[in-house]
Amino acid sequence: MRKSHPIALLVLLSLFGCTTLLYAFISSGRFPTTYSLHTIAVAASLLYSSALVIYFVISRRFALIDVLIIYFIFFSVFFSGLYQIASNFFPWPQVHDADDAYSVVLVYLIFITVYALTRTMHRTTPLAERDLFSSRTASRYGWLLIVFSFMCIFAAGPSLVFSARSEAASLGTSGSEQLILIGKSLGFTAYVIALLRFKNRKRRSWGSLWFLVASLALGVVWFNPVTSPRFHFLAFLIATATVALSLWNPGSVAKSIVLSAVALANYVVFGPLKSLGAGLTNFDLSFFQNFESEFASYVYGVDFDAMQVSLNGIRFMEINGPIYLRNIIDAGLFFVPRELYPGKSLGTGIIVHEQLGYFYTNLSFPLPMELYLGGGMIGVIIGSYLVARIFTYYTSASKINSKASVAGISHIYYALLAGYMPIILRGSLNAVIAQFGFSFLALAGLQLLMRLESAKVDTKGTT
Numbered sequence: 366m367r368k369s370h371p372i373a374l375l376v377l378l379s380l381f382g383c384t385t386l387l388y389a390f391i392s393s394g395r396f397p398t399t400y401s402l403h404t405i406a407v408a409a410s411l412l413y414s415s416a417l418v419i420y421f422v423i424s425r426r427f428a429l430i431d432v433l434i435i436y437f438i439f440f441s442v443f444f445s446g447l448y449q450i451a452s453n454f455f456p457w458p459q460v461h462d463a464d465d466a467y468s469v470v471l472v473y474l475i476f477i478t479v480y481a482l483t484r485t486m487h488r489t490t491p492l493a494e495r496d497l498f499s500s501r502t503a504s505r506y507g508w509l510l511i512v513f514s515f516m517c518i519f520a521a522g523p524s525l526v527f528s529a530r531s532e533a534a535s536l537g538t539s540g541s542e543q544l545i546l547i548g549k550s551l552g553f554t555a556y557v558i559a560l561l562r563f564k565n566r567k568r569r570s571w572g573s574l575w576f577l578v579a580s581l582a583l584g585v586v587w588f589n590p591v592t593s594p595r596f597h598f599l600a601f602l603i604a605t606a607t608v609a610l611s612l613w614n615p616g617s618v619a620k621s622i623v624l625s626a627v628a629l630a631n632y633v634v635f636g637p638l639k640s641l642g643a644g645l646t647n648f649d650l651s652f653f654q655n656f657e658s659e660f661a662s663y664v665y666g667v668d669f670d671a672m673q674v675s676l677n678g679i680r681f682m683e684i685n686g687p688i689y690l691r692n693i694i695d696a697g698l699f700f701v702p703r704e705l706y707p708g709k710s711l712g713t714g715i716i717v718h719e720q721l722g723y724f725y726t727n728l729s730f731p732l733p734m735e736l737y738l739g740g741g742m743i744g745v746i747i748g749s750y751l752v753a754r755i756f757t758y759y760t761s762a763s764k765i766n767s768k769a770s771v772a773g774i775s776h777i778y779y780a781l782l783a784g785y786m787p788i789i790l791r792g793s794l795n796a797v798i799a800q801f802g803f804s805f806l807a808l809a810g811l812q813l814l815m816r817l818e819s820a821k822v823d824t825k826g827t828t
Contacts, residue, residue, distance in 0.1 A: 373422055373617035380625045381415060384440075387632070388448060391664055396452035403466040404451045407672075410470045411443040417481060422620045426485055429612045430756055430779070432620045433603075433786040436627055437671075438477050441791070442731070446672030449665065456667045457728070460721045461676035465683075469675045475742060476733040476749045483753035492613035492760065492775055502818055503558055503773075504576055506811045510555035511579055517548025518586070543702075543799065549587045549597065550803030553604070556580040557780045558811075560608045561773065595635055596788045597800070604784030613779060635668060671731050671791070674714060678734040681717040682741075688716070690739040692795060693748075699798040700806060712796025713738060730793030756782065774812050781805065 392398045414435065421427040421435045449455050450466055521544040559580040563573045587593060588601035606612065612619060695710040703709050710716070714730035717738075736748035759778040782789075785801040 370423055370617050373621040374419070376618065376621035376625060377419060377422060380621070380628060384444065384628075388444070391448045391661065392451065396454045396665070398448065398451035399453070400451060401463070403463050404447065406467055406470050407443055407447045407450055410474055411439070411447055413474065414439045414443055414477065417477060418624070420481070422624065423617050424485075425614070425616075427620075428760060428779075429607060429615055429620065429623060429783050430760060430786055431484060432624055433627070433783065434480065434790065435477065436624055437731070437787070437790040438473055440628060440631065441669065441671045442473055442675070443672075445664070445669035446675075449669075449672055454665055455673040456665060456670040457673055457677075458723065459673075460723075461673070461680045465676045465679040468679045469672065472675070472679075472733050472737050472742070472745055475745050476736070479746055479749040480753045483750050484757060487754065487757050492779060502815055503811060504562055504572070506814060507555040507558040507562075507576060507580065510551045510558075510807055511583060514548045514552035514555065514583055514587075517544045517551070521545050521548070546799045547803050549593075550799075550801060551807055552580065552583040552587050553601070553784070554777070554781065554804045554807045556584045556601075557604055557608065557777050557784075560605065561776055561780075564608060565773075596791070599630070599787055600784035600801075602784075603786075604780045607780045607783045608776075612783070613776065631668075632664070667728075670729060674717070674728050674730055675734050677721055678713075678717055678730065678738055681720055682738060685720060687741055687744070688713075688738050690744070692716075692735055692793075693739050696794045696798045699795075699802040710795050712793035714793035714796060727796065728793070729791045730796075732790050732792055732794065735792060735794050774808070774815070777808055777811075778805075781808065 398404075418435050418439055421431050446466075446469075450463075453459075521541040559573070559577040563577045584601055588597045590598045606623075610619075612623070615623070692710050692713045698706065698709065701709065712727065712730065713735055714728040715726045717730065718726040718728055732752070733745060733749070736745045738744075740747070759782065760775060781801070781804050785804070788797050788800055791797070
């Protein structure tokens with residue numbers, strides 16, 4: 366056992382202890398709990414996922430991205446689902462059958478098990494600090510992304526960009542909202558490039574400093590919690606921490622601390638942070654002043670609806686059958702305007718909850734359930750395998766960084782994936798992919814540009 370493992374295990378035991386106390390606090394509140402076979406099934410799944418948490422943290426095969434995935438399964442699905450099913454109280458109107466809980470448990474267990482096995486079997490070369498690039502092409506490309514991002518600001522309207530989210534929702538149009546999403550994605554990619562460039566340079570020039578300052582200023586505009594959803598703000602913080610702390614191949618202690626920090630933020634910080642969407646003057650301190658009652662309402666609220674929307678997904682599947690990957694295929698066409706493709710799928714959360722008679726339908730829909738609706742349990746197995754393989758490819762130094770001229774591209778993919786992981790997992794895919802898709806599209810453009818530049822250098826060297 367590595368010397369750091371006992372410390373990591375101590376952190377995890379503290380986290381599990383706090384989770385147990387949290388459950389006791391929640392279950393002793395206003396909603397009495399009863400324990401049925403459905404509750405026991407979810408509790409057993411929670412124990413299984415806790416074992417995977419320990420495995421993901423201790424094993425060097427798993428990185429920060431994997432830790433964020435197991436966090437979502439453990440806390441957002443099984444833990445919150447346990448006290449919701451035990452109390453039979455949910456964030457949204459209940460239309461599901463209690464027996465649907467067995468199917469939900471099976472979907473998530475298959476997803477995380479296949480994912481863990483795939484990542485375990487395919488050994489990768491961890492990213493290293495020395496692989497970071499210092500390409501001028503990347504800097505020029507980053508400045509271009511900043512220019513395009515500012516163009517999106519002015520095209521969408523500065524008043525819309527700088528308004529609180531509650532005001533912006535009434536001011537904007539679908540076109541302006543799309544421009545804002547594109548601008549955020551491009552600006553975020555530019556920021557990660559700038560941060561990597563500045564961190565890696567032995568002699569930091571004024572050019573790299575101004576590049577970082579410009580992209581950071583843009584990031585503050587795009588991702589502050591007043592004008593942006595909290596998941597955008599979280600993406601900005603996670604990506605920054607990934608680069609600044611070199612979390613390319615974190616040890617067990619670092620992974621356990623990140624896991625605990627995300628849990629703390631989710632249960633203590635995100636609640637009052639939500640009120641910032643109405644503006645700085647409306648920041649609500651009542652969450653801390655009346656902590657017991659406010660916290661009880663918060664943990665049963667819409668931020669913890671993963672179990673219920675999954676139950677609703679099972680109900681939809683029983684009534685309508687699978688949607689045969691249309692949700693996945695149309696998500697890949699996120700860059701095609703709806704005006705050119707009127708039949709493009711809406712978010713799966715919208716489709717499911719419209720069918721189930723909900724008045725408000727723009728709900729989340731987690732990635733494993735997207736795979737289930739797309740192709741049943743076979744879709745979950747194949748989808749989780751492909752997700753693991755894709756993440757392995759884009760976060761492995763031996764794959765993307767095959768040439769010195771493009772070394773470091775994996776670090777950008779890694780930081781972006783880590784930052785966007787909560788959004789990707791929470792879904793629904795078609796509703797949120799524009800929030801991160803253009804980041805990866807822009808990065809693919811940089812990768813292609815650097816490969817073409819490398820090919821020219823190789824051609825000159827052989828003539």
